[in-house]
Amino acid sequence: MSKLAEEVAALMREVAALEIMPRFRALKDGEVEEKSKGDYVTIADREAELWLTPRLEALVAGSHVLGEEAVAADPSRLRLIESDAPVWTVDPVDGTSNFIAGRETFGVMVALVRSGVTEQAWIYLPVSGDLAVAGRGGGAWWHSGGGTARLDAGHGPDDLREIVGAFNTRFMPDEWRERVESLVGCVGREANDLCSAVDYTAVARGLKDIVTYHRMMPWDHVPGSLIVREAGGVVRDMASGADYAPRKLAGPHLVARDEHSWHLVADVARRR
Incomplete structure (x- = not known):
């Protein structure tokens, strides 16, 4: 260090x-x-x-x-x-x-x-x-x-039914909350620790494949987003496709361990 x-x-x-x-x-x-x-x-x-x-x-x-x-x-x-x-x-x-x-x-x-x-x-x-x-x-x-x-986040599964993730939808507008919540029954397992510090590090370590967020307060997301990216992951707005930045305060954002995992989940959510 x-x-x-x-x-x-x-x-x-x-x-x-x-x-x-x-x-x-x-x-x-x-x-x-x-x-x-x-x-x-x-x-x-x-x-x-x-x-x-x-x-x-x-x-x-x-x-x-x-x-x-x-x-x-x-x-x-x-x-x-x-x-x-x-x-x-x-x-x-x-x-x-x-x-x-x-x-x-x-x-x-x-x-x-x-x-x-x-x-x-x-x-x-x-x-x-x-x-x-x-x-x-x-x-x-x-x-x-x-x-x-x-840290190396590695590669997620090829099948949506094998995805392990956390779905935080509390602050999402209705349209996106419905889309994201509809995914819960499609993935392999929901694993939400209700803690960004734990969820971001889990993605960076390859222990979880994805996490969703909407309210993007800097203290909650700036640290984890850099750690995930430097581990090979992706943090991106599902609606616009834009990478997360510290001055961006709202989503819907998807954190994923790799590009493939991001598209596997985001593409399905956007079609719903």
Whole structure:
């Protein structure tokens, strides 16, 4: 890893140890709030983002953090993604509902964007200690149990009936939700961990073939999209066929481990 990649990875491990894991399966009364219907935040989310923000900004001159919880408090901060200055996207606890329920499928996600282009990305899974890191044009890497391996998403099955995927349709307009949900019974297996950090890394590792999304908040999708692409995968809008970019805030997007898998699913969805 580069020096910057190592420094960010160290911060993610430290914030997990200080602010996140001590609260896992130990949340107290008053430490969970509902920001909007079905959208929860915990003290771990807020404290982890507050801890990370000044430390990330100190690593790159002139940079700013675009964090999920800061935007929840001040939606105007979302305009930072339009800036040409360096921007850190931060999801302090991705999979908050899983975290609240005591499930292990949650993660910390960080990416560095300049002028609308993702340069580097990190996804850390605190329970296992696994870390995915990617640099634009430099590949994606999986750090697990003291070992490091280059991520290769590989090739998906030739038959739609053998596809393994996650279908997130909650925010899709009716037309696309119906199209995508109609695919669920056509694929081999639905496997949704309700956590972008887990789903993106699963695609990059070849453990899942596809994932669908519509609401594309930068902190949820910028890190994983670079990691998947650098592992050989595809992240693309099913309606327009355009590649995902950090300033794109809505889908319907399809994440796939390779071109073939993307077309196998997207082409069927578009014909329905």
